[in-house]
Amino acid sequence: KSESEIVRDAGQKGSVTIATNMAGRGTDIKLGEGVRELGGLAIVGTERHESRRIDLQLRGRSGRQGDPGETQFFVSLEDDLMRLFGSERVANVMDRLKFEEGEVIQHPWVSKTLERAQKKVEQNNFSIRKRQLEYDDVLNNQRNVVYGYRRNALLGEGLSSMLLNMLEDMISAIVNELYPEGDYDGIRERVLRQLAVDVEVDREKWSNLREDGVIDLIFEEAVKTYQEKERRLSEPFYKVIRQVHENDAPNKPTNVQILFTDGVKRMRVVVGIEDAVKNEGREVVRALERSAVLAVIDERWMEHLRDLDSVKQGVGLRAFGQKDPLLEYKREAFNMFSQLLEDINNDVVSMVWRAVPEVTADPQQLQRARQPVKSRVDMDKLRTQHDSAENMGLRFGGGPEAGDAQRAAAAAGRGEKAKRQPVVVQEKVGRNDPCPCGSGKKYKHCHG
Helix, strand or coil, X not given: CCHHHHHHHHHCCCCCXXXXXXXXXXXXXXXXXXXXXXXXXXXXXXXXXXXXXXXXXXHHCCCHHHCCEEEEECCCCCCHHHHHCCHHHHHXXXXXXXXXXXXXXXXXXXXXXXXXXXXXXXXXXXXXXXXXXHHHHHHHHHHHHHHHHHHHHHHCCCHHHHHHXXXXXXXXHHHHHHHHHCCHHHHHHHHHHHHCXXXXXXXXHHHHHHHXXXXXXXXXXXXXXXXXXXXXXXXHXXXXXHHHHCCCCCCCCCEEEEEEECCCCEEEEEEEHHHHHHCCCCHHHHHHHHXXXXXXXXXXXXXXXXXXXXXXXXXXXXXXXXXXXXXXXXXXXXXXXXXXXXXXXHHHHHHHHHCEEHHHCXXXXXXXXXXXXXXXXXXXXXHHHHHHHHHCCCCCCCCCCCCHHHHHHHHHHCCCCCCCCCEEECCCCCCCCECCCCCCCEHHHCCC
């Protein structure tokens, strides 16, 4: 029988039900025939609970909707509740009054001692929960900010503005760090390495512009480069996607998958064909932005939660140094969260600005892009990497150097089968769903 059925049958005549103090709550115990005349349901408790609320709930089981009943609790001086709160004092009084071993003690003073013990436990538990809530509030406030970023990315609300703000914060951090030292080449290097944007250094002009002017100059150049990248991505992919959309096949796909890479990480971006046709291929870049924001936030947020949990577990030891653990936790959590937001901004902007479709990338160029970049390198080498990043984008100028996306679009226009195209997919198959091949196995055990 299930728990509810066992508790339900406890009201039958002659039945005895043994249960824990937490069992069957929320299940009515209806008195059987003839039980009301015998006095109703009798509850016998073998000890008192730490919380008076639980004892009152047990008492309430014997008086369902005005039914008769009674409750009797038996408490030993060796129970945990009495042992921790005054059992020795009660035992000494019982000895002076010459009570025999095992004799039943019924006295209001003992009942009051029990109630005082329960109150102390409840107050202690309340303080623990209140303290835990204060710790949780710190994480909850941070969670609201991070989830706001994710919501904007999922719904596409203000995503472009958010990316521009991230870009400005990133450029400001670079300029504010290196400009006071006059390290203009360092600024150019960092911008080139993190954004794949090469900004010419004019020392006299930069000196007159001051920090804010240099920030605006680099920001405008980065936005201009990104707009050009959007055009270079959307035009050739629009040709391919339009051919797929205009296909009259009965099982016409609704999405395409495109692999992007920044030379270090790979990211799979799913683009809706309908949306891509409506905005003439620019949906490719919008999907890239959404995927980059979600991927970076999820990765960084999980790392942040692990680090924050480690701080929470060890911060209690700081009480030995006469410091409030909660204040120490809030201080460290704030510093860690500020660093988290900075890392998210840098990673998202760097990924979006540097990412290119992997299908058009030269393997040798990818290999060069994966090489670690030192903090100080020769500017000629950086310019070479910048040119490589540009070449990793879509090439559509014609001739033998034309990119794969252009060749795919041209082949589609001629009715030929393109050799390398974005992978066309339907809805994503779950790991535990049946495999589409018809083998009857789960996808993860078959073609997963």
